[in-house]
Amino acid sequence: MKPLVVEVANLHKSFGNQQVLQGVNWNIESGKVIGLLGRNGAGKSTLIESLLGLRETDSGHSRLFGQPVTALDDDTRARIGYVPQKSELFEWMTPLQVLDYFKALYPRWNQAKVDGLMQRWGLAGVSASKQISKLSGGEQQRLSIIRALAHDPQLLVLDEPVASLDPAGRRDFLKELIDDVIERGTTVVFSTHILSDLERVALDVAFLQGGKIVLHGELDELLEGRNLSLEDLFLEVTK
Numbered sequence: 001m002k003p004l005v006v007e008v009a010n011l012h013k014s015f016g017n018q019q020v021l022q023g024v025n026w027n028i029e030s031g032k033v034i035g036l037l038g039r040n041g042a043g044k045s046t047l048i049e050s051l052l053g054l055r056e057t058d059s060g061h062s063r064l065f066g067q068p069v070t071a072l073d074d075d076t077r078a079r080i081g082y083v084p085q086k087s088e089l090f091e092w093m094t095p096l097q098v099l100d101y102f103k104a105l106y107p108r109w110n111q112a113k114v115d116g117l118m119q120r121w122g123l124a125g126v127s128a129s130k131q132i133s134k135l136s137g138g139e140q141q142r143l144s145i146i147r148a149l150a151h152d153p154q155l156l157v158l159d160e161p162v163a164s165l166d167p168a169g170r171r172d173f174l175k176e177l178i179d180d181v182i183e184r185g186t187t188v189v190f191s192t193h194i195l196s197d198l199e200r201v202a203l204d205v206a207f208l209q210g211g212k213i214v215l216h217g218e219l220d221e222l223l224e225g226r227n228l229s230l231e232d233l234f235l236e237v238t239k
């Protein structure tokens, strides 16, 4: 068995009297590419934030690269890339300033990759020097993805990364994911509602339902075994 990059055990999280995570157990092996599925409000963002240690939980634990998420050392932190559903940070800065800021924080920063993606994803030129709050939602999301990829993370977690991207942006992003990120053996977890994208990229799918991961397996096997489309499976599992 390959080493576990993510180990989540018995994670609980409530908001008031709403129990969102109700004992999530979820292990992710190194090199897996996993689509996280669940209905609106199922708790995907809550789970992602909790497993990364960005949200306090009521009980349970999460470990990344074998370390408790509450006590990650700097080297381990630098191995993780995260694209939040909606990034509201650094809105007063320009993309170039934000990227310079993060460059200083990461020992392994791939400037050639950043420059290439900024060019190819239409963020070079005028947009690079605009205040981030004035960029479109899709431009902000592209920047957030570039920032998360810039240090060649070994674990990449993305919360609905393509939600505000146009079809060309989605295609560019998926190409980068397939040609570069997955090619390097990166462990990838991403939530999405766009099943066709997931079928292109993810080898595994995991379903969050009723506050738990109720099913996690290889996409091909799950579909073949049941003779269903992914949409059928989604509807069945998240009933």
Ligand SMILES: Nc1ncnc2c1ncn2[C@@H]1O[C@H](COP(=O)(O)OP(=O)(O)OP(=O)(O)O)[C@@H](O)[C@H]1O
Pocket (backbone or CB within 6 Å): 015, 020, 038, 039, 040, 041, 042, 043, 044, 045, 046, 047
């Ligand atoms: N800070 C908060 N305070 C109160 N309730 C919250 C908070 N954050 C999330 N919730 C609730 O927890 C539930 C799960 O939210 P979450 O954003 O994790 O779902 P999701 O699966 O990511 O949804 P979507 O697919 O719509 O993005 C929702 O019912 C939401 O209203």
